[in-house]
Amino acid sequence: MSLDKRLSAFVNLGQFLCQFSEKSTKKVENILHNDIFFDIFKTQIKRAKEYNGWFNDENVLFSLENWGKSLTKENLEKWISHYNITDGEPKTIAVIMAGNIPLVGFHDFLSVLITGNNIIAKLSSNDKHFLPLIAKYLEYVEPSFKGKITFTDKELSNFDAVIATGSNNTARYFEYYFGKYPSIIRKNRNSVAILTGSETHEELESLGEDIFRYFGLGCRNVSKLLVPREYDFDNLFKALYNFNEIINYKKYQNNYDYNKAVYLMSLFKLQENGFLMLKEDESYSSPIATVFYEYYDSEAQLLQLLKNDTDKIQCIVSNLDLPSKVNFGKTQTPNLWDYADDVDIIKFILELT
Template sequence: MTLETKKSVFVELGKFLNQFSEQDTIKKSDVLHNDLFFDDFEKLIHLSQSHNGWYTPEQVYFALQSWAAALKEENITKWLSAYSLDAAENDKTVALILAGNIPLVGFHDFLSVLLTGNRAIIKTSSNDQHLLPFFAKYIIAVNPDFKDKITFVEGKLENFDTVIATGSNNTARYFEYYFKDKPSIIRKNRNSVAVLNGKETKEQLEALGEDIFRYFGLGCRNVSKLFVPKGYSFTAFFEAIFKYQDVIHYEKYANNYDYNKAVFLMSNFKLLDNGFLTIKEDPSYASPISSVFYEFYDDIEELEKRLQADAEQIQCIVSNDLVKNSISFGQTQNPQLWDYADNVDTITFLLTTK
């Protein structure tokens, strides 16, 4: 398959996904293979929460729309223009060990492997076993040449050349040992932070709420830590995020809120609490679900040095241009195709490993 052929298949997938939204799902006559896939996919969206309690229809629709927006021809072309893919000779078998904390979290790796001409052997997370295999069936229907490029396995991974594995810090140690003889990308826990100075608008703080609450805070791109200047008042922050109060009506989130709040209170920690989110002063980056940590800073330049030193623990930084390479409020869960997890260029890795 030529690169243009491969790109066109994923553009078609984007068109298929674009039909499904929380507000208005519309079956379009010009989308390929709707007769085979549309109704079944709509059912799968609404069954997702029974497979994983965190995968509510709202969250799944958001993930689908995010990928629909990304899989436009101009985006794929811009992303891949940085690489010499047409001249590349790629026929590796790449093992993908995927996470399942948020819907389709491993799709970018899957996409990267196939667009570079390699084969993917995929071990899905037990928490996300249905969405990506459905995508694969659709892709193969659009172009059957992909059939020999995609394999899902449930047991032991065998006969592969390289590996991309995502997990916790604990599983990463296992992966590093088990795959020590293979070229690999091993992803560990990371968290995202926001840097505030008290001059943020209500709209920016509302958008920060999106960075905190999307996917219930389960993603590495969710903001789990706030850096604020000394004397900062959280009143405006709490007022702005009140629009997300309905999150407490989801049982799994509410259970985490009740449990984590109780643990904090029994430990005599000082908390700020609005009934659906607790915030706690803490030097750690990883806060539990339904909680955000915060820390005071004196000097923005010193803070920036610390964030650079801790770069391996941080996925992305949100601010109003207060620190270098930060992104805008509300955009953490809308990465571009060229925004790589852990800042590791997956395409370059796939092109340069033997």
């Protein structure tokens, strides 16, 4: 199967996924295999909460829509234009996926297939229904994908390389079992926002998208704020008020109530507004419904902190002139060339011998 055929298949997938969005789900004419797959996807979206209580309609639709918008001919060609992708003997790459947010493993799936290789995917039990549906759609659009995509819940075998995503604990397990293979092993990372006090109301409001999307469960969610001394949190709380309805989602509310009780019993000092707690803490990984914050005294101190903790940080949201910073409200809409942990998956795959 040629690269052009692979590109065309993913472009068709993008057009299919764009029918599903938070604003509306609407069947569009002339989308390939809509008669087979549209209603199946629609049903799976409605049933997603049954398998994972965090996968509400809004977040699932957001994920599908954004992947649909990414999979355009222009985006895909821009992405792969930086590489020399040739159609040689395919490698088989095992991909162990997380399940914290909908389709969190799709970029790895795409990267393996767009380079002409075969994938053995081990799905998380928290997100095991959408990717097989997508794979089946691709096989209908381009039958040459048949035999190139395998899903398994058994022990992995007969592969040439590994891409695995998990916690710091599971990463040790991955390193032990897959150490002899070429591998990308991802550990815990979190995202931070650097505030100066000069942000507009609109920027702080957009920060709410970075904090609350997917209930804060993604590595690209902002879980920590870096703020100057004497920072006025009132403006932040006012800007975030539009997200107050999140507390009505039972699983989020349960976490809010539980974590608040733990903090209060431990006599921790909190700032909270009824649906979000702010706690001063040097850690990056904050519990659901909580964002940690830490003060900085100078830009030099701030830059040193970011340098020291590079391996803990996924995204940096800021107005400061920093390399690879992300604009407010954009952490959950990365480009195809925005690699997790800044590790170029395509380069890794193409260098396999």
